[in-house]
Amino acid sequence: MRHTISVLCDDTPGVMTRVSGLFSRRGFNIESLSVGHTELPGKSRFTIVTTGDDTVLEQVRKQLQKLVHVIKAWDIKQAEAVEREHALLKIEVEDKRRAELLQIITAVQARIVDSSGSIWILEVTGDAGSVDNAFNLFMDYRILESIRTGKIALERGPSRVMKK
Amino acid sequence: MGKTKLSGAKALVRTLESQGVEIIFGYPGGATLPIYDELANSSIRHVLARHEQGAAHMADGYARATGKTGVCMATSGPGATNLVTGLANAYMDSSPMVAITGQVPRPMIGNDAFQEVDITGITIPITKHNYLLQEAAEVPHAAQEAFYLASTGRKGPVLLDIPRDVQTEIFAPHQAKYPSLEGYRPTVEGHPGQIKRAVSLLKTAEKPLIIAGGGVSLAAARDLLVQLADTTDIPVVHTLMGKASFPNSHPLCFGLVGYHGRVESNYAISNADVILALGTRFGDRSTGPISTFAKQARIIHIDIDPAEISKNVPSYLPIVGDAAQILQQLVALVSAARHGDWVAELRRLAEQHPLRGKNSGVGIPNILRILREMVEDPIIVTDVGRHQIFTAHYFPIDSGRSFITSGGLGTMGFGVPAAVGAKAGQPDRVVIDIAGDGSFMMTCQEVASAVTEEIPVVILVMNDYCLGMIKQLQDSFYGKRYESCRFGRNVDFARLAESMGAAGFRISEEAEIAPTLEKALAADRTAVVDCVLEDPANVYPMVTGSSLQEYVE
Numbered sequence: 001m002r003h004t005i006s007v008l009c010d011d012t013p014g015v016m017t018r019v020s021g022l023f024s025r026r027g028f029n030i031e032s033l034s035v036g037h038t039e040l041p042g043k044s045r046f047t048i049v050t051t052g053d054d055t056v057l058e059q060v061r062k063q064l065q066k067l068v069h070v071i072k073a074w075d076i077k078q079a080e081a082v083e084r085e086h087a088l089l090k091i092e093v094e095d096k097r098r099a100e101l102l103q104i105i106t107a108v109q110a111r112i113v114d115s116s117g118s119i120w121i122l123e124v125t126g127d128a129g130s131v132d133n134a135f136n137l138f139m140d141y142r143i144l145e146s147i148r149t150g151k152i153a154l155e156r157g158p159s160r161v162m163k164k
Numbered sequence: 165m166g167k168t169k170l171s172g173a174k175a176l177v178r179t180l181e182s183q184g185v186e187i188i189f190g191y192p193g194g195a196t197l198p199i200y201d202e203l204a205n206s207s208i209r210h211v212l213a214r215h216e217q218g219a220a221h222m223a224d225g226y227a228r229a230t231g232k233t234g235v236c237m238a239t240s241g242p243g244a245t246n247l248v249t250g251l252a253n254a255y256m257d258s259s260p261m262v263a264i265t266g267q268v269p270r271p272m273i274g275n276d277a278f279q280e281v282d283i284t285g286i287t288i289p290i291t292k293h294n295y296l297l298q299e300a301a302e303v304p305h306a307a308q309e310a311f312y313l314a315s316t317g318r319k320g321p322v323l324l325d326i327p328r329d330v331q332t333e334i335f336a337p338h339q340a341k342y343p344s345l346e347g348y349r350p351t352v353e354g355h356p357g358q359i360k361r362a363v364s365l366l367k368t369a370e371k372p373l374i375i376a377g378g379g380v381s382l383a384a385a386r387d388l389l390v391q392l393a394d395t396t397d398i399p400v401v402h403t404l405m406g407k408a409s410f411p412n413s414h415p416l417c418f419g420l421v422g423y424h425g426r427v428e429s430n431y432a433i434s435n436a437d438v439i440l441a442l443g444t445r446f447g448d449r450s451t452g453p454i455s456t457f458a459k460q461a462r463i464i465h466i467d468i469d470p471a472e473i474s475k476n477v478p479s480y481l482p483i484v485g486d487a488a489q490i491l492q493q494l495v496a497l498v499s500a501a502r503h504g505d506w507v508a509e510l511r512r513l514a515e516q517h518p519l520r521g522k523n524s525g526v527g528i529p530n531i532l533r534i535l536r537e538m539v540e541d542p543i544i545v546t547d548v549g550r551h552q553i554f555t556a557h558y559f560p561i562d563s564g565r566s567f568i569t570s571g572g573l574g575t576m577g578f579g580v581p582a583a584v585g586a587k588a589g590q591p592d593r594v595v596i597d598i599a600g601d602g603s604f605m606m607t608c609q610e611v612a613s614a615v616t617e618e619i620p621v622v623i624l625v626m627n628d629y630c631l632g633m634i635k636q637l638q639d640s641f642y643g644k645r646y647e648s649c650r651f652g653r654n655v656d657f658a659r660l661a662e663s664m665g666a667a668g669f670r671i672s673e674e675a676e677i678a679p680t681l682e683k684a685l686a687a688d689r690t691a692v693v694d695c696v697l698e699d700p701a702n703v704y705p706m707v708t709g710s711s712l713q714e715y716v717e
Contacts, residue, residue: 009347010346010347013296014284014285014288014296017285017288018288021288021289025289055474058474059471059475062470062471062473063471065347065470065471066469066471067347068292068293068313068345068347068348069347070347071346071347072347
């Protein structure tokens with residue numbers, strides 16, 4: 001089963017190694033991982049997608065919580081959260097398929113963020129399903145390169161992990 | 165810390181002093197010389213090991229014998245990597261330790277400089293936490309924090325890696341940095357609701373059992389455990405790490421559990437209806453095959469580390485907290501009970517399955533039996549192997565912190581240096597290391613440290629000229645094909661000891677056991693007794709099947 005774990009931690013050198021190393025050495029799987037700054041100074045927040053049953057998830061969470069730089073590690077319930085992924089695709093556009101491609105871009109709410117001649121870079125944002133969907137549709141075109149970020153997730157409502 | 169400016173090295177030594185450190189086990193090198201220079205003006209004693217691994221095990225042995233945090237120190241590069249086994253050993257057994265390593269100067273980090281190694285990277289999985297200090301102003305607080313982390317919550321080793329130019333950098337005390345430990349809040353007190361539930365569960369139990377782990381000793385909760393067992397009349401079994409957690413001669417003590425456990429204690433686990441597991445992580449040596457472990461029992465698991473709850477064995481009722489606190493809470497609520505039938509059942513089984521070691525000849529059980537009669541209340545240290553399990557079975561321990569062994573990591577070579585550390589911390593106690601010939605050779609150079617530092621320990625080398633436990637496994641599971649388990653007979657351990665300034669003895673006949681042990685114990689300096697075993701026996705019971713109930717004895 002797939003789970004999303006959020007980890008709030010001190011933004012110190014090596015914290016990334018501590019978090020990701022814990023997964024590999026305890027045999028936990030990482031499907032995706034993204035990390036960045038938060039509204040709290042000196043704090044970073046990871047969103048980690050992992051697979052395993054509830055027992056594994058609980059172990060992952062507790063082991064993360066044991067890291068001295070981790071302030072809180074918790075499971076994010078999909079139904080109660082907004083989740084986003086971000087993708088960039090570099091596509092070579094044939095003149096005769098340009099109109100059709102533009103239609104798809106509009107349909108999936110992608111954006112053209114760069115165009116140099118026949119090479120466009122498209123940007124797609126959405127939950128994992130809609131980014132998958134966009135990739136499927138763009139598959140028909142010549143994708144030169146593509147990249148996806150890991151998932152980031154925030155719970156809905158007034159909850160906040162920590163006050164400033 | 166005064167108002168005058170000071171160097172990182174001086175700040176470190178002052179912080180160590182203010183933390184109550186009396187002794188450091190170490191080995192100097194180019195990257196720690198500024199610290200050594202400061203140590204010369206300090207009240208802290210430095211014990212010079214002969215190998216950094218020895219220094220680490222000494223600090224570990226000191227911690228286990230005293231309950232205080234042990235400190236070891238090594239230089240950068242190979243000095244630091246030589247600490248790795250010692251750190252892993254302390255980590256697995258939750259031993260409070262602070263390791264200090266030198267590092268190459270900051271501008272050289274990452275350049276593959278001479279004697280540079282990324283020791284913080286290497287030790288992330290085997291330390292509770294570690295630090296690579298970036299400036300001298302961080303030193304006082306990081307060092308304080310290291311001691312706090314090592315000695316609270318689930319105890320363990322913490323490493324401070326200090327670049328040489330940070331040691332010499334001058335800073336003013338007001339510049340000292342104080343980051344906070346927001347994420348570190350160990351639970352100490354047991355949840356009152358869970359405590360009440362545990363009490364009523366124990367009350368309804370007909371065949372209750374207590375498993376005592378090493379956590380009881382770490383929490384200094386031994387007397388409270390005795391009080392609980394006495395009041396409730398619940399039989400107690402112990403893990404290898406928990407051997408000193410409950411008096412072995414207590415009528416309710418039924419001995420070691422697990423892979424090499426006693427028949428009656430493993431029977432108790434398999435037939436109990438409620439198990440109170442205290443400060444044990446249900447390691448695989450203690451549980452045997454996990455799928456058949458304690459199937460009849462509802463398990464109350466008490467541990468300071470929430471991640472241990474239901475990690476290996478699902479717990480029916482978890483209580484997270486300090487064993488001493490929780491035992492206090494329990495003792496206040498339990499009422500007196502009697503479990504006469506259950507205890508009698510276990511006693512009957514114990515009588516039917518006595519230990520089968522011979523009380524004659526030059527064998528480990530007989531040597532241990534004679535030793536026991538000769539020495540009162542010693543600290544027993546072991547190495548790892550067949551002799552270790554023999555010692556766990558044949559040498560009852562009735563005082564706290566008096567059985568020191570490498571439980572989790574199973575580190576051969578732990579014994580000699582751990583004994584030196586234990587003796588350094590408990591100079592008035594007799595410290596005896598029961599070693600095997602394989603283990604002894606791994607760190608025997610520390611006999612030289614014991615002699616020069618005048619820390620006298622007695623080392624009995626149970627010498628069968630082979631790797632006994634390996635041979636036993638090859639006996640049982642590899643068709644007696646003894647591949648690479650035999651040493652030559654070329655080493656004379658008595659002369660080896662004498663060459664390092666220790667007293668050397670040899671026992672090769674039964675009549676020599678008592679007089680030789682007496683001489684070794686009276687030597688007043690470190691003594692090594694080469695016990696040449698005439699009949700190297702395998703150690704039993706041993707679980708051979710898919711449950712604790714399938715064994716050879």
